[in-house]
Amino acid sequence: MAESGVKQPLLLPGSLDSTSKTNQNFDFKRRRFRRCKSAPLAEYVPVEVNGKDVSPPESGSIFNNLHPSIRRISIYLVLYLAIGSICFYLVRHQIKGEKTNGVLDSTYFCIVTMTTVGYGDLVPSSAATKLLACAFVFSGMALVGLTLSKGADYLVEKQEELLVRALNLRKKAGPTDILKEIETHKVMYKCLTVFIFLLVLIAAGTIFLATVEKLDIVDAFYCVCSTITTLGYGDKSFSTTAGRIFAIFWILISTLCLAQFFLYVAELNTEKRQKELVNWVLTRRMTNVDLEAADLDDDGIVSAAEFIIYKLKEMGKISQEDISLLLEEFEFLDVDQSGTLSPSDLLLAQSSSTAR
Amino acid sequence: MAESGVKQPLLLPGSLDSTSKTNQNFDFKRRRFRRCKSAPLAEYVPVEVNGKDVSPPESGSIFNNLHPSIRRISIYLVLYLAIGSICFYLVRHQIKGEKTNGVLDSTYFCIVTMTTVGYGDLVPSSAATKLLACAFVFSGMALVGLTLSKGADYLVEKQEELLVRALNLRKKAGPTDILKEIETHKVMYKCLTVFIFLLVLIAAGTIFLATVEKLDIVDAFYCVCSTITTLGYGDKSFSTTAGRIFAIFWILISTLCLAQFFLYVAELNTEKRQKELVNWVLTRRMTNVDLEAADLDDDGIVSAAEFIIYKLKEMGKISQEDISLLLEEFEFLDVDQSGTLSPSDLLLAQSSSTAR
CATH class of the missing domain: 1.10.287.70 (Helix Hairpins)
Structure with a gap:
């Protein structure tokens, strides 16, 4: 299977080569947060500006x-x-x-x-x-x-x-x-x-x-x-x-x-x-049965993202339909059928859509 | 890093060895659905029983x-x-x-x-x-x-x-x-x-x-x-x-x-x-910037689960807090810090919790 063959670093090849465990872990956490923030989110309202008062100005035309x-x-x-x-x-x-x-x-x-x-x-x-x-x-x-x-x-x-x-x-x-x-x-x-x-x-x-x-x-x-x-x-x-x-x-x-x-x-x-x-879901002990159920891509291990999806579903925040719909979309985008998305998939998808 | 070293098949080692691409893909889909059903879900109400009428019996004590x-x-x-x-x-x-x-x-x-x-x-x-x-x-x-x-x-x-x-x-x-x-x-x-x-x-x-x-x-x-x-x-x-x-x-x-x-x-x-x-999120073209943002574990590729989380967040169904909370829980459970969960992590967690 393509599992380990296709896994070339995407945009930041340097970050995975670090040998120090703590350093790499810290890097992992820092980058993850930065990246998640870059995803647009409908409901999220960021308000903190380093201790500054960010309430909007009350002056000017009230109606506007x-x-x-x-x-x-x-x-x-x-x-x-x-x-x-x-x-x-x-x-x-x-x-x-x-x-x-x-x-x-x-x-x-x-x-x-x-x-x-x-x-x-x-x-x-x-x-x-x-x-x-x-x-x-x-x-x-x-x-x-x-x-x-x-x-x-x-x-x-x-x-x-x-x-x-x-x-x-x-x-x-x-x-x-x-x-x-x-x-x-x-x-x-x-x-x-x-x-x-x-x-x-x-x-x-x-x-x-x-x-x-x-x-x-x-x-x-x-x-x-x-x-x-x-x-x-x-x-x-x-x-x-x-x-x-x-x-x-x-x-x-x-x-x-x-x-x-x-x-x-x-x-x-x-x-x-x-x-x-949420509390019940978080404190419940994970079992091997849970691990098998959470393993979405059937590769034998549970990644962080798979764990999150499993727990979100258990919390009732997302439904099976949500997952199925997005999996279909994922499979459509995964043109080379490697089980993962990489820039080459996007290129292939783009060329095939212009060919249509 | 432990990335490729720890990835031993969890419970079903046979399924990954199939060489036929289509066969493997089909298997992947079938098993995924079976597995997702096994996860408990607060809101999900299964009602279909192979074409049988499953409305509850109307007889007996109405109040009960x-x-x-x-x-x-x-x-x-x-x-x-x-x-x-x-x-x-x-x-x-x-x-x-x-x-x-x-x-x-x-x-x-x-x-x-x-x-x-x-x-x-x-x-x-x-x-x-x-x-x-x-x-x-x-x-x-x-x-x-x-x-x-x-x-x-x-x-x-x-x-x-x-x-x-x-x-x-x-x-x-x-x-x-x-x-x-x-x-x-x-x-x-x-x-x-x-x-x-x-x-x-x-x-x-x-x-x-x-x-x-x-x-x-x-x-x-x-x-x-x-x-x-x-x-x-x-x-x-x-x-x-x-x-x-x-x-x-x-x-x-x-x-x-x-x-x-x-x-x-x-x-x-x-x-x-x-x-x-949801429609807007699904039809929007993925870019390399999206791929980088969706790559939660920073391994250079986007797995199906990472793609689902990224899109769910874009749809506003889940928030950054949900993800952070579950990531913390994941890191706590990932005792050997391999970046993935496997039965050995669960065993380690169990022994350390009894030692506490």
């Missing part, structure tokens, strides 16, 4: 500095609210209930519908308006889902850094340590960030309802809980002009915040179980 | 046949509703609104609160009841989240099989083909299953409200939309005894169904982007 997905969602949200407000303003005489200002009420109604709070302090009274409300609640739900999956997570990640910095201020940890700390407990800190933010929103809502809407403190808290969970019984709601202006922003942010909090708790739970599985 | 997570969630749900109904029944005089039967109303109120529909046709009127409702809406939300993440998906998967069978009935496809078809378009069929189920629920709700609650057809549809989205303005709701009995089951199922539908649409979207990325 935003992440593309945030910008897109902001545009959708503004469009949705603009169209909703105009539509409901046009049919405002077919909406009955406690009214304040025409434009304000239609925006407020739009927000209450979109977030599915649905107090019922304003309700459509004609068939056309009812169907319009149905259309807006479905599209609103989709938009909320989009915001939760794309935008909110990004914003929380930004805040997370500030929180961890504040928490570590007394420990005098360097910026690199902080970034490392964030990387290790990412989801936990996200959870904590949203939770703190949620407490602030609950407090703000309760105080506002108690002072501006003149509600009893229990009623104010009850209205806040009823709103952020999108329950919205509607016996207590925002009925003054000032209250509705506050409500437009507060309802949107607080309902999203609670939903995001639940999402993070679920993520934390998944991550915990994943970590337990 | 259920999946453990479904059973647990059912218990939680029943407990939640039982405790909720008892609590709200005890404070029924502190709940004002349209009343029918005491027990029925408290269960109905519990469901309307838990799903965050919150019509407002029944509202708590004392401070204690208000706080009780707050507690129940938060725990209800958590329970709904748990149901969506664990239980619903499993139930939909069961129904999915029936749907695909019905769709393929005329094509006379064998059970194996059907299972293959499900495997390929899993999320799409789940989406479709839930969508069909949702349409049935919407139709049933509209017809029920129009006939039993004597609502106008537009009002009935409006009430249905307002309920399944958990909007619940409350101007139209279930006010008769028969209506509330229907509502208890219908609200719970239909709100979960719509939420699950949105989850599947999001999953479908993620999957589509993932497939595009």
Whole structure:
């Protein structure tokens, strides 16, 4: 077989000739890391720059500095609210209930519908308006889902850094340590960030309802809980002009915040179980049966790469389909059928593809 | 270096001696698949048994046949509703609104609160009841989240099989083909299953409200939309005894169904982007730079396993941390530092661990 015959050094022939074991091992490790970094990776976000603060500059046009997905969602949200407000303003005489200002009420109604709070302090009274409300609640739900999956997570990640910095201020940890700390407990800190933010929103809502809407403190808290969970019984709601202006922003942010909090708790739970599985896979003793199963190319020994694939599959991170698909691609690229890829395979593949 | 010295065949020395290239290649492929199957995998669910129908038997005690997570969630749900109904029944005089039967109303109120529909046709009127409702809406939300993440998906998967069978009935496809078809378009069929189920629920709700609650057809549809989205303005709701009995089951199922539908649409979207990325990674031409980067053990050539790891990382399925963690474990197991694992390494590791 071609096993030992074809194994000519690829690009760095010198590195394999070193005789000192420790030296060669060190070299092996250093080069491996350098090389792995050179592979593009969809999810990887390198942030460490030798102890330097690498948070992006906060100055300049705020809108242009935003992440593309945030910008897109902001545009959708503004469009949705603009169209909703105009539509409901046009049919405002077919909406009955406690009214304040025409434009304000239609925006407020739009927000209450979109977030599915649905107090019922304003309700459509004609068939056309009812169907319009149905259309807006479905599209609103989709938009909320989009915001939760794309935008909110990004914003929380930004805040997370500030929180961890504040928490570590007394420990005098360097910026690199902080970034490392964030990387290790990412989801936990996200959870904590949203939770703190949620407490602030609950407090703000309760105080506002108690002072501006003149509600009893229990009623104010009850209205806040009823709103952020999108329950919205509607016996207590925002009925003054000032209250509705506050409500437009507060309802949107607080309902999203609670939903995001639940999402993070679920993520934390998944991550915990994943970590337990990884731990189990790592501490499980390898047997000869494992070695045979891990030996992908059937050459009688298990290389580092084969070991990694075997363990990744055991962890459930990759599936048999992933491996089969890539093996097919490998066999297609391995034109000289040596069982390995070398620059000569690439040359052969290139010439055969131009010949086709 | 030990590269070529240690490479003694592990367990099947015969397979490498074959001289015929095609024969050896075939053997290579056959054995590889057998071996990969032997590796345990967290997510893999083997279902094909040579054209035999392998759906579990539907007879016997239904509860015992259920999946453990479904059973647990059912218990939680029943407990939640039982405790909720008892609590709200005890404070029924502190709940004002349209009343029918005491027990029925408290269960109905519990469901309307838990799903965050919150019509407002029944509202708590004392401070204690208000706080009780707050507690129940938060725990209800958590329970709904748990149901969506664990239980619903499993139930939909069961129904999915029936749907695909019905769709393929005329094509006379064998059970194996059907299972293959499900495997390929899993999320799409789940989406479709839930969508069909949702349409049935919407139709049933509209017809029920129009006939039993004597609502106008537009009002009935409006009430249905307002309920399944958990909007619940409350101007139209279930006010008769028969209506509330229907509502208890219908609200719970239909709100979960719509939420699950949105989850599947999001999953479908993620999957589509993932497939595009995989496609891009597979069609991208390999260069010498890629080869160098993929060469994990720095031996100058890229083995099948190294190629797979490089491509998986490019697809974003695994991260640098995964690789580093497993490489450390590999180096720990590779006691003789040969760069490969063989039975002798395992023996050495075992003796050194007992010596410790």
